Amino acid sequence: MHLLIRPAVLLALCLLLIACGKQAEPFHQERIYAFGTLIDVSLWGVDEAKAQAAFTSLGEDFDYMHEEWHAWRPGALAEVNRKLEAGENFTISESMLPLIELSARLSQASQELFNPAIGRLIALWGFHADEPEAGLPDPEQLAKLVAAAPSMGDIHIDGSKLRCDNPKVKLDFGGFAKGFGVDRAMEQLQAMGIGNAIINAGGDLRAIGQRGERAWRVGIRHPRADGVFASLEVSSDESVFTSGDYERFFEHKGKAYHHIIDPRTGYPAEGTASVTVIHDDATTADAAATALLVAGPKRWPEIAGSLGTDRVLVISTGGEVQATPAMARRIRFEVTPEPEVAIRKIHLQ
Ligand code: AMP
Ligand code: MG
16 A cells, blocks of 8 residues: 655645736745645735745744644644543643634534544544555444544533543544634734735635735646646635645555545545635635535535535536536636536525
8 A cells, every 4th residue: 555645846836826917016925834735925015024024924833833733743732632532621722722612613513524523533544644554444443433423522611621521532633724824824914914915825725905906816726637627716805725535645455545534434535526615714714625525515515504605616526516606606617628517506504
Protein backbone atom coordinates (compact mmCIF):
# COMPACT_ATOMS: atom_id res chain seq x y z
CA MET A 1 0.00 0.00 0.00
CA HIS A 2 1.31 3.43 -0.71
CA LEU A 3 -0.05 6.82 0.08
CA LEU A 4 -0.54 9.40 -2.59
CA ILE A 5 -0.71 12.94 -1.37
CA ARG A 6 -1.07 15.62 -3.94
CA PRO A 7 1.55 18.20 -3.08
CA ALA A 8 0.05 21.36 -1.73
CA VAL A 9 1.94 23.22 -4.40
CA LEU A 10 0.08 21.37 -7.11
CA LEU A 11 -3.23 22.04 -5.45
CA ALA A 12 -2.44 25.69 -5.12
CA LEU A 13 -1.54 25.82 -8.77
CA CYS A 14 -4.56 23.87 -9.92
CA LEU A 15 -7.01 25.97 -8.01
CA LEU A 16 -5.78 28.98 -9.80
CA LEU A 17 -6.38 32.44 -8.65
CA ILE A 18 -7.00 34.06 -11.97
CA ALA A 19 -6.11 37.66 -11.63
CA CYS A 20 -8.03 40.16 -13.61
CA GLY A 21 -8.43 43.89 -13.63
CA LYS A 22 -6.09 46.76 -13.99
CA GLN A 23 -2.72 46.71 -12.27
CA ALA A 24 -2.63 50.42 -11.64
CA GLU A 25 -2.81 50.25 -7.86
CA PRO A 26 -0.07 48.62 -5.79
CA PHE A 27 -0.36 44.90 -5.44
CA HIS A 28 1.61 42.82 -2.92
CA GLN A 29 1.74 39.09 -2.51
CA GLU A 30 3.41 36.82 0.03
CA ARG A 31 3.49 33.06 0.43
CA ILE A 32 3.27 31.53 3.92
CA TYR A 33 3.38 27.83 4.80
CA ALA A 34 0.78 26.65 7.33
CA PHE A 35 -1.90 23.95 7.75
CA GLY A 36 0.11 21.70 5.46
CA THR A 37 -0.34 24.02 2.53
CA LEU A 38 1.02 27.18 0.98
CA ILE A 39 -1.04 30.22 1.79
CA ASP A 40 -0.93 33.10 -0.67
CA VAL A 41 -1.85 36.44 0.80
CA SER A 42 -2.57 39.13 -1.79
CA LEU A 43 -3.14 42.74 -0.88
CA TRP A 44 -4.41 45.43 -3.14
CA GLY A 45 -4.03 49.17 -2.75
CA VAL A 46 -1.74 49.29 0.30
CA ASP A 47 1.77 50.68 0.47
CA GLU A 48 4.89 48.55 0.81
CA ALA A 49 5.42 49.22 4.53
CA LYS A 50 1.87 48.25 5.46
CA ALA A 51 1.98 45.17 3.26
CA GLN A 52 5.20 43.98 4.89
CA ALA A 53 3.79 44.60 8.38
CA ALA A 54 0.69 42.59 7.45
CA PHE A 55 2.71 39.69 6.04
CA THR A 56 4.91 39.50 9.14
CA SER A 57 1.92 39.54 11.43
CA LEU A 58 0.04 36.88 9.45
CA GLY A 59 3.13 34.69 9.23
CA GLU A 60 3.36 34.67 13.03
CA ASP A 61 -0.38 34.07 13.42
CA PHE A 62 -0.44 31.15 11.02
CA ASP A 63 2.58 29.56 12.69
CA TYR A 64 0.88 29.83 16.04
CA MET A 65 -2.44 28.44 14.82
CA HIS A 66 -0.80 25.58 13.00
CA GLU A 67 1.14 24.51 16.09
CA GLU A 68 -1.64 25.02 18.58
CA TRP A 69 -4.45 23.34 16.65
CA HIS A 70 -2.58 20.34 15.42
CA ALA A 71 -4.27 17.26 16.87
CA TRP A 72 -1.30 14.99 16.36
CA ARG A 73 1.69 17.03 17.49
CA PRO A 74 2.51 18.42 20.93
CA GLY A 75 0.53 21.62 21.42
CA ALA A 76 -2.62 22.98 23.00
CA LEU A 77 -5.00 20.63 21.17
CA ALA A 78 -2.92 17.53 21.88
CA GLU A 79 -3.01 18.50 25.54
CA VAL A 80 -6.79 18.93 25.43
CA ASN A 81 -7.11 15.51 23.82
CA ARG A 82 -5.01 13.93 26.53
CA LYS A 83 -7.28 15.39 29.23
CA LEU A 84 -10.45 14.45 27.36
CA GLU A 85 -9.30 10.86 27.20
CA ALA A 86 -8.46 10.84 30.91
CA GLY A 87 -11.97 12.14 31.68
CA GLU A 88 -10.54 15.12 33.55
CA ASN A 89 -12.56 18.20 34.39
CA PHE A 90 -10.16 20.90 33.25
CA THR A 91 -9.83 24.56 32.38
CA ILE A 92 -9.68 25.24 28.69
CA SER A 93 -7.51 27.99 27.29
CA GLU A 94 -9.15 31.07 25.84
CA SER A 95 -7.63 30.39 22.45
CA MET A 96 -9.06 26.88 22.26
CA LEU A 97 -12.58 27.57 23.55
CA PRO A 98 -13.95 29.28 20.39
CA LEU A 99 -12.75 26.38 18.24
CA ILE A 100 -14.54 23.87 20.41
CA GLU A 101 -17.73 25.91 20.69
CA LEU A 102 -17.92 26.81 17.03
CA SER A 103 -17.10 23.32 15.80
CA ALA A 104 -19.73 21.88 18.16
CA ARG A 105 -22.34 24.24 16.70
CA LEU A 106 -21.38 23.36 13.12
CA SER A 107 -21.33 19.67 13.96
CA GLN A 108 -24.84 19.85 15.33
CA ALA A 109 -26.08 21.89 12.35
CA SER A 110 -24.62 19.28 9.99
CA GLN A 111 -26.43 16.46 11.81
CA GLU A 112 -22.96 15.35 12.91
CA LEU A 113 -21.70 14.57 9.42
CA PHE A 114 -19.06 17.19 10.15
CA ASN A 115 -17.78 15.65 13.35
CA PRO A 116 -14.42 16.80 14.73
CA ALA A 117 -14.78 14.32 17.62
CA ILE A 118 -13.84 11.38 15.37
CA GLY A 119 -10.07 11.88 15.66
CA ARG A 120 -9.62 8.23 16.63
CA LEU A 121 -11.28 7.07 13.44
CA ILE A 122 -9.01 9.35 11.43
CA ALA A 123 -6.00 7.90 13.25
CA LEU A 124 -7.21 4.33 12.72
CA TRP A 125 -7.19 5.00 8.99
CA GLY A 126 -3.70 6.48 9.29
CA PHE A 127 -4.74 9.89 7.99
CA HIS A 128 -3.26 11.68 11.00
CA ALA A 129 0.29 10.99 9.82
CA ASP A 130 2.03 13.02 7.17
CA GLU A 131 2.80 9.81 5.32
CA PRO A 132 0.96 6.96 7.00
CA GLU A 133 2.08 3.43 6.33
CA ALA A 134 -0.97 1.73 7.79
CA GLY A 135 -3.07 -0.79 5.90
CA LEU A 136 -6.84 -0.97 6.14
CA PRO A 137 -8.03 -0.58 9.72
CA ASP A 138 -8.97 -3.57 11.78
CA PRO A 139 -12.77 -3.90 11.14
CA GLU A 140 -13.46 -4.84 14.75
CA GLN A 141 -11.70 -1.79 16.14
CA LEU A 142 -13.44 0.34 13.57
CA ALA A 143 -16.88 -1.06 14.46
CA LYS A 144 -16.20 -0.44 18.17
CA LEU A 145 -15.30 3.18 17.53
CA VAL A 146 -18.39 3.75 15.40
CA ALA A 147 -20.53 2.14 18.12
CA ALA A 148 -18.98 4.42 20.76
CA ALA A 149 -20.33 7.33 18.64
CA PRO A 150 -17.89 10.07 19.70
CA SER A 151 -19.67 13.39 19.37
CA MET A 152 -19.12 17.06 20.15
CA GLY A 153 -22.28 16.62 22.24
CA ASP A 154 -20.23 14.52 24.68
CA ILE A 155 -18.24 17.61 25.59
CA HIS A 156 -19.74 19.80 28.30
CA ILE A 157 -18.58 23.35 28.81
CA ASP A 158 -19.25 25.25 32.00
CA GLY A 159 -17.60 28.66 31.89
CA SER A 160 -13.99 27.87 31.13
CA LYS A 161 -14.27 24.30 32.48
CA LEU A 162 -14.55 21.38 30.15
CA ARG A 163 -15.54 17.78 30.72
CA CYS A 164 -16.18 14.89 28.39
CA ASP A 165 -18.39 11.83 29.02
CA ASN A 166 -17.00 9.74 26.21
CA PRO A 167 -13.37 8.55 26.37
CA LYS A 168 -13.52 7.80 22.63
CA VAL A 169 -13.76 11.51 21.79
CA LYS A 170 -10.59 12.81 20.19
CA LEU A 171 -10.65 16.22 18.57
CA ASP A 172 -9.33 16.63 15.04
CA PHE A 173 -10.05 20.06 13.61
CA GLY A 174 -8.62 19.17 10.19
CA GLY A 175 -12.05 19.66 8.60
CA PHE A 176 -12.38 23.31 9.55
CA ALA A 177 -9.20 24.72 11.14
CA LYS A 178 -8.03 26.15 7.85
CA GLY A 179 -11.29 28.09 7.48
CA PHE A 180 -11.15 29.23 11.10
CA GLY A 181 -7.54 30.33 10.60
CA VAL A 182 -8.34 32.21 7.39
CA ASP A 183 -11.17 34.05 9.18
CA ARG A 184 -8.87 35.07 12.03
CA ALA A 185 -6.19 36.18 9.57
CA MET A 186 -8.70 38.22 7.57
CA GLU A 187 -9.92 39.90 10.76
CA GLN A 188 -6.31 40.81 11.43
CA LEU A 189 -5.96 42.42 7.99
CA GLN A 190 -9.23 44.31 8.43
CA ALA A 191 -8.06 45.56 11.84
CA MET A 192 -5.00 46.97 10.07
CA GLY A 193 -7.31 48.92 7.78
CA ILE A 194 -6.80 46.69 4.74
CA GLY A 195 -9.97 46.49 2.64
CA ASN A 196 -8.91 44.60 -0.49
CA ALA A 197 -7.28 41.25 0.09
CA ILE A 198 -7.42 37.59 -0.65
CA ILE A 199 -6.08 34.78 1.52
CA ASN A 200 -5.76 31.68 -0.61
CA ALA A 201 -4.85 28.52 1.29
CA GLY A 202 -4.20 25.97 -1.44
CA GLY A 203 -7.33 26.94 -3.35
CA ASP A 204 -9.53 27.50 -0.29
CA LEU A 205 -9.88 31.21 0.16
CA ARG A 206 -11.54 34.27 1.53
CA ALA A 207 -11.63 37.51 -0.40
CA ILE A 208 -12.58 40.99 0.75
CA GLY A 209 -13.03 44.05 -1.39
CA GLN A 210 -11.93 43.95 -4.99
CA ARG A 211 -8.88 43.74 -7.14
CA GLY A 212 -8.82 47.24 -8.58
CA GLU A 213 -12.13 47.84 -10.31
CA ARG A 214 -12.85 44.18 -10.84
CA ALA A 215 -13.92 41.23 -8.73
CA TRP A 216 -11.48 38.45 -7.86
CA ARG A 217 -11.81 35.44 -10.18
CA VAL A 218 -11.02 32.07 -8.64
CA GLY A 219 -10.82 28.57 -10.02
CA ILE A 220 -12.33 25.32 -8.76
CA ARG A 221 -10.11 22.35 -9.36
CA HIS A 222 -11.16 19.47 -11.58
CA PRO A 223 -11.59 16.49 -9.20
CA ARG A 224 -10.38 13.94 -11.74
CA ALA A 225 -7.88 15.81 -13.89
CA ASP A 226 -5.23 18.47 -13.59
CA GLY A 227 -6.55 21.94 -14.18
CA VAL A 228 -9.58 24.04 -13.50
CA PHE A 229 -13.13 22.66 -13.70
CA ALA A 230 -14.99 25.92 -13.21
CA SER A 231 -14.32 29.47 -12.15
CA LEU A 232 -16.27 32.16 -10.41
CA GLU A 233 -15.99 35.75 -9.36
CA VAL A 234 -15.88 36.69 -5.71
CA SER A 235 -16.16 40.17 -4.36
CA SER A 236 -17.02 42.15 -1.24
CA ASP A 237 -16.58 39.45 1.39
CA GLU A 238 -16.88 35.81 0.48
CA SER A 239 -15.13 32.52 1.15
CA VAL A 240 -14.83 29.60 -1.25
CA PHE A 241 -13.86 26.19 0.17
CA THR A 242 -13.63 22.82 -1.56
CA SER A 243 -13.41 19.34 -0.08
CA GLY A 244 -12.32 16.57 -2.41
CA ASP A 245 -11.70 12.83 -2.25
CA TYR A 246 -8.51 13.42 -4.28
CA GLU A 247 -6.80 15.60 -1.68
CA ARG A 248 -5.47 12.81 0.49
CA PHE A 249 -5.91 9.13 -0.20
CA PHE A 250 -4.17 5.80 -0.48
CA GLU A 251 -4.74 2.86 -2.72
CA HIS A 252 -5.15 -0.67 -1.45
CA LYS A 253 -5.85 -3.62 -3.75
CA GLY A 254 -6.85 -1.29 -6.55
CA LYS A 255 -9.33 0.73 -4.50
CA ALA A 256 -8.81 4.30 -3.33
CA TYR A 257 -9.50 5.22 0.29
CA HIS A 258 -9.71 8.93 1.01
CA HIS A 259 -9.45 11.03 4.14
CA ILE A 260 -13.01 12.25 4.68
CA ILE A 261 -14.67 9.72 6.93
CA ASP A 262 -18.38 9.12 7.29
CA PRO A 263 -18.87 9.01 11.08
CA ARG A 264 -21.91 6.72 10.62
CA THR A 265 -19.98 3.93 8.91
CA GLY A 266 -16.38 4.64 9.90
CA TYR A 267 -15.40 4.37 6.21
CA PRO A 268 -14.46 7.04 3.68
CA ALA A 269 -17.58 8.84 2.47
CA GLU A 270 -18.95 7.50 -0.79
CA GLY A 271 -20.47 8.97 -3.91
CA THR A 272 -19.01 12.48 -4.00
CA ALA A 273 -15.73 13.54 -5.60
CA SER A 274 -15.80 17.18 -4.55
CA VAL A 275 -17.94 19.83 -2.93
CA THR A 276 -17.41 23.57 -3.22
CA VAL A 277 -19.16 25.93 -0.85
CA ILE A 278 -19.28 29.71 -1.00
CA HIS A 279 -20.21 31.35 2.25
CA ASP A 280 -19.79 34.65 4.04
CA ASP A 281 -17.26 33.22 6.48
CA ALA A 282 -14.48 30.74 5.82
CA THR A 283 -15.11 28.65 8.93
CA THR A 284 -18.64 27.68 7.86
CA ALA A 285 -17.61 27.20 4.23
CA ASP A 286 -14.83 24.80 5.30
CA ALA A 287 -16.96 22.76 7.72
CA ALA A 288 -19.86 22.67 5.25
CA ALA A 289 -17.70 21.41 2.36
CA THR A 290 -16.54 18.51 4.54
CA ALA A 291 -20.06 17.78 5.83
CA LEU A 292 -21.67 17.87 2.37
CA LEU A 293 -19.07 15.51 0.96
CA VAL A 294 -20.01 13.08 3.73
CA ALA A 295 -23.73 13.66 3.11
CA GLY A 296 -23.40 12.28 -0.43
CA PRO A 297 -24.96 13.25 -3.76
CA LYS A 298 -28.58 12.69 -2.64
CA ARG A 299 -28.74 14.09 0.85
CA TRP A 300 -26.47 17.14 0.68
CA PRO A 301 -29.24 19.71 0.02
CA GLU A 302 -30.89 18.87 3.35
CA ILE A 303 -27.62 19.31 5.26
CA ALA A 304 -26.78 22.49 3.32
CA GLY A 305 -30.15 23.80 4.47
CA SER A 306 -29.47 23.03 8.12
CA LEU A 307 -25.99 24.59 7.86
CA GLY A 308 -27.43 27.72 6.22
CA THR A 309 -25.25 27.45 3.09
CA ASP A 310 -27.01 28.27 -0.18
CA ARG A 311 -24.11 28.37 -2.69
CA VAL A 312 -22.96 24.80 -3.29
CA LEU A 313 -21.45 22.85 -6.19
CA VAL A 314 -21.27 19.05 -5.97
CA ILE A 315 -19.46 16.75 -8.38
CA SER A 316 -20.26 13.08 -7.86
CA THR A 317 -17.74 10.27 -8.28
CA GLY A 318 -19.61 9.46 -11.51
CA GLY A 319 -19.02 13.00 -12.81
CA GLU A 320 -22.58 14.34 -12.39
CA VAL A 321 -22.70 18.01 -11.52
CA GLN A 322 -25.27 19.46 -9.14
CA ALA A 323 -25.59 23.00 -7.90
CA THR A 324 -27.90 25.21 -5.91
CA PRO A 325 -29.59 27.95 -7.97
CA ALA A 326 -27.40 30.64 -6.35
CA MET A 327 -24.22 28.72 -7.25
CA ALA A 328 -25.37 27.86 -10.77
CA ARG A 329 -25.77 31.59 -11.49
CA ARG A 330 -22.18 32.23 -10.42
CA ILE A 331 -20.04 29.57 -12.03
CA ARG A 332 -18.49 29.44 -15.45
CA PHE A 333 -17.33 26.02 -16.59
CA GLU A 334 -13.77 25.79 -17.84
CA VAL A 335 -14.15 22.29 -19.31
CA THR A 336 -15.59 21.26 -22.65
CA PRO A 337 -18.15 20.06 -23.31
CA GLU A 338 -19.85 22.07 -20.64
CA PRO A 339 -21.43 19.67 -18.14
CA GLU A 340 -25.17 19.51 -17.54
CA VAL A 341 -26.04 20.88 -14.13
CA ALA A 342 -28.81 19.38 -12.01
CA ILE A 343 -30.25 22.23 -9.99
CA ARG A 344 -31.03 21.32 -6.39
CA LYS A 345 -33.05 23.74 -4.32
CA ILE A 346 -32.34 23.98 -0.66
CA HIS A 347 -34.42 25.25 2.23
CA LEU A 348 -32.34 27.39 4.51
CA GLN A 349 -33.11 26.86 8.18
P1 AMP B 1 -11.44 19.01 4.48
O1 AMP B 1 -10.34 18.94 3.49
O2 AMP B 1 -11.73 20.38 4.98
O3 AMP B 1 -12.69 18.31 4.00
O4 AMP B 1 -10.94 18.24 5.78
C1 AMP B 1 -10.55 16.90 5.76
C2 AMP B 1 -9.98 16.54 7.11
O5 AMP B 1 -11.00 16.66 8.10
C3 AMP B 1 -9.48 15.13 7.21
O6 AMP B 1 -8.13 15.03 6.84
C4 AMP B 1 -9.68 14.81 8.68
O7 AMP B 1 -8.62 15.33 9.46
C5 AMP B 1 -10.93 15.57 9.02
N1 AMP B 1 -12.18 14.82 8.83
C6 AMP B 1 -12.37 13.67 8.11
N2 AMP B 1 -13.67 13.30 8.15
C7 AMP B 1 -14.31 14.23 8.90
C8 AMP B 1 -15.66 14.40 9.33
N3 AMP B 1 -16.64 13.57 8.95
N4 AMP B 1 -15.94 15.48 10.11
C9 AMP B 1 -14.98 16.34 10.48
N5 AMP B 1 -13.69 16.24 10.12
C10 AMP B 1 -13.35 15.20 9.34
MG1 MG C 1 -13.47 21.36 5.37
